[in-house]
Amino acid sequence: MTTAAALEASGPAVDTEPIIEVSNLSMRFRSKRSETLALDDVSLSVMPGEFVTIAGPSGCGKSTLLKIIAGLTLVTDGEVRLYGERVTRPQREIGFAFQRSALLEWRGVRKNILLQAEMRGMDRRHAEERAEHLIELTGLTGFEKALPHELSGGMQQRVALCRALLHEPRVLLMDEPFGALDALTREQMNIEMNRIWRETGTTVVLVTHSVPEAVFLGSRIVVMSPRPGRIVETLVPGLPDEREYSTTLTDPRFTTAAERLRDLLGASHVAE
16 A cells, blocks of 8 residues: 555656566465465556665565566466566566676676677677667766776676666666665765666666665655565655755655655664
8 A cells, every 4th residue: 555645656757557567476485394485465566667666674575576577586376477478487678686796807897798798699789889878877987998806896886787777678677786885885876876767767676675775766665574575565755756865865755755664664773
């Protein structure tokens, strides 16, 4: 269910048909000795152009839900549809940004980004043009030949983001990609991510433990319960699409949404 009128609807203009549909999804992990219910009766729709953040306590199944949407994990009960088609295998059409950048240490920035093109058999010329555009978009100009160990953690994550966006996916799934960064770098990456979302129009679903990150980035915030993960509430903060950190954090709409999210999570110290 959605919060009261204080959290008004906002976000980019969207089409009427969901790009992601999760219906009555449950996930059980079985071993010889036990069975664990990780997700229980989760239903969620994501519209084209939305930026949906998923927040919840550790172990609630957030990352599992993301992997199921991507087709990397097969669901036990229920179903997931992507572009209207049921997900039964890994989805090549999406982009996926993981918790770690996972860059190849012997390849420079441009070559790490173009690894996506090699794996997908993309047209080389188009891929190189696209890589140059993404390098400029993410502020990596001048570092095209730099090796990963020569880059800061934030810059490494920018390279990983470029790689995930190289094939121009309509959907980008992000599993706590900024969790290992220091607070200042994380804020900068949040600002960059908001700008990239606005400029590309990509539909984004991001999993996070951070209350400020969930509210700052999300056009909608999906809040999950402890395991087994269930959706307990959806917050719509009503913030403008374009967000600057200092002004957004003092916006009453941000404060209202952040306080409600902390209440739902049951621990204000979750915020980073």
